[in-house]
Amino acid sequence: MGTVFSFDVRGAGPRAAAAFEAAVAWLHHVDEVFSTYRPESQISRLAAGKLALSGCSPEVWEVLRLCEAAERRSGGWFSAGYAGGFDPTGLVKGWAVERAAAMISSAGAEAVCVNGGGDVQVHGGPWRIGVSDPVRRGGLATVVHADGELAVATSGPAERGCHIVDPGTGRPPAAGLASLTVLCRGLTDADAYATAGYAMGDRARAWLESLPGTRSLAIDTDGNSWTTGGTGPDSGPACR
Numbered sequence: 092m093g094t095v096f097s098f099d100v101r102g103a104g105p106r107a108a109a110a111f112e113a114a115v116a117w118l119h120h121v122d123e124v125f126s127t128y129r130p131e132s133q134i135s136r137l138a139a140g141k142l143a144l145s146g147c148s149p150e151v152w153e154v155l156r157l158c159e160a161a162e163r164r165s166g167g168w169f170s171a172g173y174a175g176g177f178d179p180t181g182l183v184k185g186w187a188v189e190r191a192a193a194m195i196s197s198a199g200a201e202a203v204c205v206n207g208g209g210d211v212q213v214h215g216g217p218w219r220i221g222v223s224d225p226v227r228r229g230g231l232a233t234v235v236h237a238d239g240e241l242a243v244a245t246s247g248p249a250e251r252g253c254h255i256v257d258p259g260t261g262r263p264p265a266a267g268l269a270s271l272t273v274l275c276r277g278l279t280d281a282d283a284y285a286t287a288g289y290a291m292g293d294r295a296r297a298w299l300e301s302l303p304g305t306r307s308l309a310i311d312t313d314g315n316s317w318t319t320g321g322t323g324p325d326s327g328p329a330c331r
Contacts, residue, residue: 092122092184094208101215102201110198114191114205121187124150127178138176154179154186161283165298169287170258181255185244185282188212192278210244212278213237225269226314233308235274242278246271246285255289267312268292273299274306274320 096118100111126132133151136142144151158171158179171179184207192205192212202215211220216238224230225247235243246255247270256262273285284305288295299307299319306320 092118092126092187092208093128094184096188096208097206098195099204099206100195100200100202102199103195104199106198107195107200110195110200114194117191117194118187118207121150121183124148125154125179125183125187127180134177134179138178144177154183157186157279157283158182161280161287164302165283165287165291167258168290168298169283172258181286182279182283184208185210185212185242185278185280189242189278210242210278210282212242214240222272222308223270225310226312232270232272232310232316240276242275242281244273244278244281244285246289255286257290269310269312269314271295271310272308275302275304280305 098111098114100107103111123129124133127134127138129135133142133147137144137147137151155171155177158169161169161182162171169181171177171181188205188207188210189212192203192214195203195205196214200215202213202218204211204213204218209223213220218237220235220237220243221231222233222235222243222245224232235241247268268289271285271289273281273288275281275284284299284302288299288307288309291298295307295309296317296319299305306318308316308318310316
């Protein structure tokens with residue numbers, strides 16, 4: 092997926108070790124199916140008109156439905172549509188990481204952390220998850236404690252440059268957020284909410300407040316911040 096993945100698995104027996112191998116294979120499979128950089132992937136062939144949606148794998152249909160649900164929940168601020176095509180990049184990594192972590196956890200591991208390019212899904216614990224400061228490079232904006240099932244996703248231009256646009260204008264968001272971090276139980280939702288909220292800018296605050304079991308931390312380009320649900324330093328998990 093063009094980024095680095097890491098696993099931290101504690102208390103893993105033989106079943107969990109086998110599940111770890113299956114989880115790694117799963118992530119490679121997702122990359123092969125959904126990568127917009129691989130011309131042979133189903134998403135690339137779909138965009139090129141070389142593959143019909145009816146011929147896509149069940150995973151593509153599942154992600155399509157999840158993207159449609161995220162678009163409804165965000166009032167259209169999350170969108171996997173582009174020029175009439177389908178690009179689920181804003182959701183699919185979180186979905187893939189969430190499932191990979193669940194595969195290992197359900198096989199009996201005591202605690203699991205899967206980090207996909209800075210988006211994190213954990214089970215068990217305890218864990219301390221650092222959230223990068225987009226203004227002070229190398230610094231931490233906050234540290235989140237987790238002991239259970241928790242996801243942390245961050246969107247913004249600090250690592251990859253501007254790659255999120257206002258779906259209504261096709262241009263970068265005007266509000267000037269440097270990053271938006273969202274905490275909730277599953278990384279599928281956290282990834283989509285962070286993407287949509289970053290596109291909304293300051294309008295995201297009221298929307299994120301309305302989402303049950305969700306916390307967020309926004310930092311603007313001047314280093315000012317706002318939170319929803321409470322995500323200050325050493326804050327507790329978004330949900331248990």
